[in-house]
Amino acid sequence: MTLEVKRANASSDAMVSTSAMTNIVTNIMTSAAAKKIAGQLIMIRMPGTSLDAEMAQFLRDNHIRAVCLFRQNMIDAQQLSKFTADLREVMGPDALIGIDQEGGAVVRSTWVPQPPAAMSLGASDDPALCRAVGAAVARGVKSLGFNWNFAPVLDLNNNVDNPVISERSFGSDPQNAGRLAMAWMEGSLSEGVACCVKHFPGHGDTNVDSHRDLPTVDKSRAELDAMEFAPFHMAKEAAPAMMTAHIVYPALDADFPATMSKKILTGILRDEWNYQGVVITDGMDMHAIAGRYGAGKAAVIALDAGADLVMALGTRETQIETLAALTDAIQNGQIDAAGLQQRLARVTRLTQQYPCQQTGFQITYQTEAQDLQLMAEAWKRGLTPYHNPKAPAPGSKVRLVISANVVSDGVSEAGIRSEKVSAMLSDIYVVDTVEFDRANEFDWSALPDDGRFTILASTIRLRYNDKIRQEWKPDLHLVLWNPFQSLDIQSPALITYGFATPAIDAVAAWLRGDILAEGKLPVVGFDV
Incomplete structure (x- = not known):
């Protein structure tokens, strides 16, 4: 691929060397x-x-x-x-x-x-x-x-x-x-x-x-x-x-x-x-x-x-x-x-x-609307299915299981809050939300056996431990941050690689059946 960019490996005469320096x-x-x-x-x-x-x-x-x-x-x-x-x-x-x-x-x-x-x-x-x-x-x-x-x-x-x-x-x-x-x-x-x-x-x-x-x-x-x-x-x-x-x-x-x-x-x-x-x-x-x-x-x-x-x-x-x-x-x-x-x-x-702009304290962002549309489409195109996930029919009774707390890991921003995921699902389903404070202490078997379709939404970067791998069995895993969490839960998963608003909108579109998830995992280690 030919890059039409300013090349870093410039000729020696392009190097800046002023007399003052x-x-x-x-x-x-x-x-x-x-x-x-x-x-x-x-x-x-x-x-x-x-x-x-x-x-x-x-x-x-x-x-x-x-x-x-x-x-x-x-x-x-x-x-x-x-x-x-x-x-x-x-x-x-x-x-x-x-x-x-x-x-x-x-x-x-x-x-x-x-x-x-x-x-x-x-x-x-x-x-x-x-x-x-x-x-x-x-x-x-x-x-x-x-x-x-x-x-x-x-x-x-x-x-x-x-x-x-x-x-x-x-x-x-x-x-x-x-x-x-x-x-x-x-x-x-x-x-x-x-x-x-x-x-x-x-x-x-x-x-x-x-x-x-x-x-x-x-x-x-x-x-x-x-x-x-x-x-x-x-x-x-x-x-x-x-x-x-x-x-x-x-x-x-x-x-x-x-x-x-x-x-x-x-x-x-x-x-x-x-x-x-x-x-x-x-x-x-x-x-x-x-x-x-x-x-x-x-x-x-x-x-x-x-x-x-x-x-x-x-x-x-x-x-x-x-x-x-x-x-x-x-x-x-x-x-x-x-x-x-x-x-x-x-x-x-x-x-x-690559100079700083010198045009005042606000620079017109003329393409913002088009860029919003571009990002929304890009998030949709990245949606990745793992182990053939199926969405419940709109109007179904579902149970959302999700962390009550989201924190930054020091590098990334804090994950999406539980109420936002619950609100997204509530536009499509009848939702019962169950929150946990610490994943490794949550008893999956304590959930009511009432026939609800169970959705686990992972909203932090931390991986799940071996105990969780053996006990947690949701019907659908929404992996809203770290894709490798899909390896930890033995269930079908939809992977977004992030939790920004357009990512959550893409999940909602998939759940409604408006779009397909056609991304392919670009990493080794998954039994696809």
């Missing part, structure tokens, strides 16, 4: 100059929902030009647009304002049309649809003032026990997942929003969440080349940026996780693959890194290993610690001047190729 780098023995460089090589998390004077001064004093906003920074579209406009004004024309708007459960802004999860698109297996969705996602976040989206995910979900990737992956086949992800990225870049593919070299084949501990992928280089590396290798010419994984790959570097490995980031990604885009770390506040090395020390090692930007997402204290450690390392010559100049140039090139 050269002067800064060649005079790095002064503390002020070192501090200025350090500030331009980190991305930080913002507090609150607006930019106050104190935070604005912190950005100016520390020369920070890259921030990432999360759900806690957002109230509504008007507030968010004003926030990003204020950030642009303070950080200047080279600002990078980032967001995790992958799709499915990983979306920070819910006021723009919500895209299906990557695995839903994998179930549709349509590059044209992926490209259209990627473009619509870009239009949505661009209308809110963002110019950098940390998507698409290139991890292969070839491990059914993966606790954090799951439906965020396009699938388990490297060539097909890469093909669909590249189409998604092409759509985004065509609308002027930079992508950041993640998590290099691959987070799919782990059973540990790096937010909580340090995973290991113990595969040979040949195995990594054939699987985990393959989608990233496909993207290396076109991806403006790559995010690193906090994972140890002993065959590549037994001492450091990829984020801090010179053998991986410089030896493989830069020297062997000749990747010229921006390399940014995953959040350095994650326990896999901060809990072992400390934020400041880890940031220095990551930058020295080959990263261009360090994602310092922790508290203000963590950010100050990171800035101080990087300033000292730069001033002491721990990172060579030529390397610093290359890092600054790559980041500046990204801001120039």
Whole structure:
């Protein structure tokens, strides 16, 4: 597939290297100059929902030009647009304002049309649809003032026990997942929003969440080349940026996780693959890194290993610690001047190729209605049947069994609340809703034996345990988040890969018989 995008692997004369930047780098023995460089090589998390004077001064004093906003920074579209406009004004024309708007459960802004999860698109297996969705996602976040989206995910979900990737992956086949992800990225870049593919070299084949501990992928280089590396290798010419994984790959570097490995980031990604885009770390506040090395020390090692930007997402204290450690390392010559100049140039090139909009605090979103329709259709096309699910006839008496609580896992947004699922079903059936607080304590045998059609709706990411696998026997399992939960319940299932409003609307349409579920599971491990 030919990508009509701005290529990351630009010629050397396209590299930005201003005389001012050269002067800064060649005079790095002064503390002020070192501090200025350090500030331009980190991305930080913002507090609150607006930019106050104190935070604005912190950005100016520390020369920070890259921030990432999360759900806690957002109230509504008007507030968010004003926030990003204020950030642009303070950080200047080279600002990078980032967001995790992958799709499915990983979306920070819910006021723009919500895209299906990557695995839903994998179930549709349509590059044209992926490209259209990627473009619509870009239009949505661009209308809110963002110019950098940390998507698409290139991890292969070839491990059914993966606790954090799951439906965020396009699938388990490297060539097909890469093909669909590249189409998604092409759509985004065509609308002027930079992508950041993640998590290099691959987070799919782990059973540990790096937010909580340090995973290991113990595969040979040949195995990594054939699987985990393959989608990233496909993207290396076109991806403006790559995010690193906090994972140890002993065959590549037994001492450091990829984020801090010179053998991986410089030896493989830069020297062997000749990747010229921006390399940014995953959040350095994650326990896999901060809990072992400390934020400041880890940031220095990551930058020295080959990263261009360090994602310092922790508290203000963590950010100050990171800035101080990087300033000292730069001033002491721990990172060579030529390397610093290359890092600054790559980041500046990204801001120039994908600039923040400068048209006021609200940008007209002219295609919102069309994009809403596109997302609704995309969610429908991803609906996947497992073990031949059948819907009860409209008007039937059904019993909904569902978790009373939905929580965020720290990466995704919180799942859909039980009353919303109950309300959707009540438009079609006569519904009796039974809630449970803890799945492993719920006694399935205590449900009345009254002939009602029983529907289990799974609305959290956590997998079910062995006891549940043996005892729970619903007539229909609505898998509204983690597709691998369908392996845990021995019943027919309808898999949505997410719980956004258009996903629930698609379930309702299937239950009414208005549409068919024609998606195909794009992962191994299912007995289809």
